[in-house]
Structure formats: structure tokens, C-alpha cells
Amino acid sequence: MSEAEATVVILSLKVALAAIVFGIVPAFAVAWLLARGRFRGKSLLQAVITLPLVLPPVVTGYGLLILFGTHGPLGSLLENAFGIVFAFRWTGAALAAAVMAFPLMVRPIQLSIEAADVGLEDAARTLGASRAMTFLTVLLPLALPGVIAGAILGFARAVGEFGATITFVANIPGQTQTMSLAIYSLLQSPTGDAAALRLILLSIALCAVAIIASEWFARRLARKRS
Amino acid sequence: MGVLEVSVTGQAGEFRLAADFEAGSGITALFGHSGAGKTTILKMIAGMTRPQAGRIVADGRVLFDSASGIDLAPARRQIGFVFQDGRLFPHLSVRRNLTYARWAGKRDATRPFGEVVALLGLKEHLDRSPATLSGGERQRVALGRALLSDPAILLMDEPLSSLDQARRLDILPYVEAIRDETRIPIVYVSHDIDEVARLADTVVVLEKGRMLAAGAAAEIFGRLDLGDTLGRQEAGALIEATVMAVDPRYGVAEIDVDGARLELVGEGFAAGEAVRLRIRARDVALALEAQEGLSIRNQLPCAIEEIANAGPAFVEVALRLGGQRLRARITRKSADEMAIARGRQVVALLKAVSVERRVARRRRPPQ
Numbered sequence: 001m002s003e004a005e006a007t008v009v010i011l012s013l014k015v016a017l018a019a020i021v022f023g024i025v026p027a028f029a030v031a032w033l034l035a036r037g038r039f040r041g042k043s044l045l046q047a048v049i050t051l052p053l054v055l056p057p058v059v060t061g062y063g064l065l066i067l068f069g070t071h072g073p074l075g076s077l078l079e080n081a082f083g084i085v086f087a088f089r090w091t092g093a094a095l096a097a098a099v100m101a102f103p104l105m106v107r108p109i110q111l112s113i114e115a116a117d118v119g120l121e122d123a124a125r126t127l128g129a130s131r132a133m134t135f136l137t138v139l140l141p142l143a144l145p146g147v148i149a150g151a152i153l154g155f156a157r158a159v160g161e162f163g164a165t166i167t168f169v170a171n172i173p174g175q176t177q178t179m180s181l182a183i184y185s186l187l188q189s190p191t192g193d194a195a196a197l198r199l200i201l202l203s204i205a206l207c208a209v210a211i212i213a214s215e216w217f218a219r220r221l222a223r224k225r226s
Numbered sequence: 227m228g229v230l231e232v233s234v235t236g237q238a239g240e241f242r243l244a245a246d247f248e249a250g251s252g253i254t255a256l257f258g259h260s261g262a263g264k265t266t267i268l269k270m271i272a273g274m275t276r277p278q279a280g281r282i283v284a285d286g287r288v289l290f291d292s293a294s295g296i297d298l299a300p301a302r303r304q305i306g307f308v309f310q311d312g313r314l315f316p317h318l319s320v321r322r323n324l325t326y327a328r329w330a331g332k333r334d335a336t337r338p339f340g341e342v343v344a345l346l347g348l349k350e351h352l353d354r355s356p357a358t359l360s361g362g363e364r365q366r367v368a369l370g371r372a373l374l375s376d377p378a379i380l381l382m383d384e385p386l387s388s389l390d391q392a393r394r395l396d397i398l399p400y401v402e403a404i405r406d407e408t409r410i411p412i413v414y415v416s417h418d419i420d421e422v423a424r425l426a427d428t429v430v431v432l433e434k435g436r437m438l439a440a441g442a443a444a445e446i447f448g449r450l451d452l453g454d455t456l457g458r459q460e461a462g463a464l465i466e467a468t469v470m471a472v473d474p475r476y477g478v479a480e481i482d483v484d485g486a487r488l489e490l491v492g493e494g495f496a497a498g499e500a501v502r503l504r505i506r507a508r509d510v511a512l513a514l515e516a517q518e519g520l521s522i523r524n525q526l527p528c529a530i531e532e533i534a535n536a537g538p539a540f541v542e543v544a545l546r547l548g549g550q551r552l553r554a555r556i557t558r559k560s561a562d563e564m565a566i567a568r569g570r571q572v573v574a575l576l577k578a579v580s581v582e583r584r585v586a587r588r589r590r591p592p593q
Binding site for chain 2: 123128129137138
């Protein structure tokens, strides 16, 4: 692996991991609301969450640019309040990846929470467990397979993100040029085919490792429970 | 041990619920058809459903009081709950399930773990996963888990209804062992008259959210006005009795009921043993005087206490036998021809085989 390739791979992993790490908690919260909540506008929430899945990624990227760009309402607010900048930074690529991966993270978690018997939480409460303890010892372990599945799916989506990223934070080598963007750039140049192929093989290997690891983890979890 | 006082109103499905009873030591059965509001009452006691108004006190601790705005969280009520479906945590071993109240609920002052495991025969199952347990084993773990949560009161919501008949008979002795060993008041919901006859010290009869009757088990089973709720065919009196002698040659036991003598066929009786008998009304015939030359061996002189119609063709007769009450169900035609009336002395005839010992139990030692 050349230094340039290493830069691309590390940046891709950094972006995808950041997207999952920061996305999984809100994804769990939204999944819980959708699975257990009883409120008006629930189907609206479901629709908004699913939107990035059906919209052209370019549209999502443009939306992010409008909202989180340097002059966007949220972008300027975050910069002034916390000094967080998304525009043309790797953080922006992570945000784009998180938004695109969000519906894929929410769905499996939502299904696993729906499958977890609320009665078990009632039982935990009668045994003296506080709400927080009930969550930690009953709901979270029961929903764990869904969380893992969501994280894996989200990770895969985040690593492959292209349209929203290039629209939102452009294609800046070393800053926002993730694997898909680098492959795209190489394919644009007449001499880049071989280098592109190397990156393509690398990305396949990366995803294969992620999937095997998750399978192993899921099987270990299932064995522990039977 | 303490007492549970319940006085609540609320909504149970489509019915308005109103319940007002006390549960002391021993087993209080909430009996009624499904949908009568039995489970809702348990949920109100445990804090899973909020009553519209009322007051719930356990062991002197106010758990709920609409007047003063008290509504303790379920985690702080110390009410053990045994659910119909067990509700064991599938991701935890039997041991971790049993000790859940300790490590997750911070209930430290629980009875010794080993004692409960021995009482419920769970020793060899501790490291198993709930998914591999049989239905009966699962309910035993559920009983143990509730016991180990240091409960002031134990609530059991039809804990046997998910089991087949043979398993039920296996589990019943464990419920009785908990009653006798721990002395924790138990509120036991059931729609099974056999279970109630066997277990209950006190019975609360519910119908469509209303309390029809509450009182000692023998008193409730002796009442003629609860016919449809208690079941016409199954209606029968509960009699507390003592085994006097056993005749192994004939397989017959001689039983004392407040001075009157009964003969029962059945195995496993021991002299001196206290038993509870259930004598179905349909198994009792009446005669005006003692008969001779009958194969029926039990003839008990008693006085008619009460007569009630039971449909167009039958009447139910309540009979005083010593300090207890026997019931007979005879045709209205017989009743008219025999000129049966309140206060009249008659002889109750019951076949030895009609007395079932399967509802028998040891009487608890005096406290």
C-alpha cells in the first residue's frame, strides 16, 4: 500500500467509524421512539428518517450544504457556539456518511426493540431495578443483536458513501477524499485504471473483514443465549 | 408477616373495577372468569397500572394513596410478582435470573440463596439458560426469583395456567411450600376452581370488575348464591377433616369431620393427618332417615340450613355438619316430594369414592 493509498483508507475508516460512533446513540433513541413511543407524528418521524434512503444522495448532500455550510443556519451556529466546522472538512464527510447510514442503523435496532418483550422490563421493575438499570440489564442486551446489525449496515453504507459527500464537502485529497471519491478521481484520469483497481480490491477486502467480524460476533452472542 | 390492604377503583378493559379486600397470611385467591379484572388488581398492587382512586397498603407501608398523592414506583414497592408466562430474562442464566434483585435491584436483605434453591429444587439447573428449561422448571425459577427479591407480599398471576395438568400437580406443592416456609402473604389469581379449592385460605370472587364475595375459603365454597361464578357442575363444599385410622385391607381411611365419621377410599392417607376435602354438591344425595342395605357407606345426619333454586329442575341445599357446611344438589321434584325445608333433619348420603383427596393438604401449624 502506497502512502497515498494509506491516507485514503485511513480517512475512509475514520469517517465511517465517526459516523457510526456518533450516529448509533441517536439511532437507538429514534428506534426506541418508533418502537415504543405513542405520539402524534410518529409516521412523519419514520418518513423523515427514511428519507435519505430514497432521496438521490446528491439532494441529501445539497441539503446538508444548505443547513451545515459555512453560511447555513446550523453551520454558522455550531461554528460560533462550539467551533465545530463541517464544510470541506473530514467531519463534514462523517456527517454526510452518518445521515446516509442513519436509516440503516435505525431499522434493525427498531426491529429488535419491538421484538423485546416489554413484560420483561415490568418484571425487572418489580425486582427493584430502576429505569436506568432496567435499560442497561434488560433492554440493551436484548436489543444488542439489532445494534450490532445496525452498526455493520451503517458502517458498510458509510464506507461506500459518495453522492452526498462529494456534494457537501467536495473531493479534497487528504481532507474529504474517501475511498469511493478516490476511486472516482482515478477513473477520471487516463492513467488511473491500475491504481483504481488496487483501491477497489482494498475496499472489497475491508468490507469482507467487517462482515466476517460481525458474523463471528453475532454467532458468539447467539451461542451464549442458547 | 404483614397484611395487604387494597381498596381501589379503576378501569379493567370495558368494566369499571372496584375492589376492597385484605390479604393476610396464607393464600388469598382472586377468583373469577377471565376478564373479571383479577390481573388488573395485581398490576395495581405492583404499580404497573395506576388505579383511578383508592389506597394500597402493604405491611403498613403506603404504596398508593390517591388522597395524599402517593404512588410508589414498582421498583420501590417490594412486591414480588410471578407472571403467568414466567418472564425469565432470556439472556441471563438461571442463577443470574434468581439473583437479579440483588445485583440489579439492590435488594440486599433477601433470604439465603441456597435456602430458596433447595426449597424449589433448582440446584442442578443454576447454570442453564432459560430457553432450555421445561415449563414447570421455568415457573419454579420465576417463583424463586420473586422470593429472592425480599418481597413483603407475593403476587401470583395464574402461575400454572401455561402448564399441562401433570405439570400443575408438580408445581402446586412448591407454592404450598412457599406459603408454609416463608409465611409471606400470597395473592393468587386463578380461574381454576380446583386450584382455588386446594390452595386458598381466603377467597375473593370477582365478576365483571365487581367483587361478588370475599371470605374464608370454606365459607365462600359453601355459599349457594355464587352458583354461576363458581360453576354449577363443579360447585361443592370444602371440609376440613382429620384422618383417624387407615384400614389397609380395604384401602379405606376413616375420617373425622367435627365428630362425624366418613369413610374414604384412597391411598396415601396417614393417621393423624389433617386434610381438606372437597365434596361436590352433585355427589351428595339426601334421605329422610338412615338407610340400611345400601352400598353407600357414608350417612351423615345433618340439618338443612338453606335452600336455593338452581335452574328449573334442581335445588341446592346447604347442610350443617358440625361446624361446617356440606352442599347437596337434588332435583326439585325430590325436594318437593320429600318436603324438604329449612331446619329439617336429614341424612346426607355420599359414596366413599365421591370424596376426592386430591384437594387435601396439610393444615398449617398454629401460629
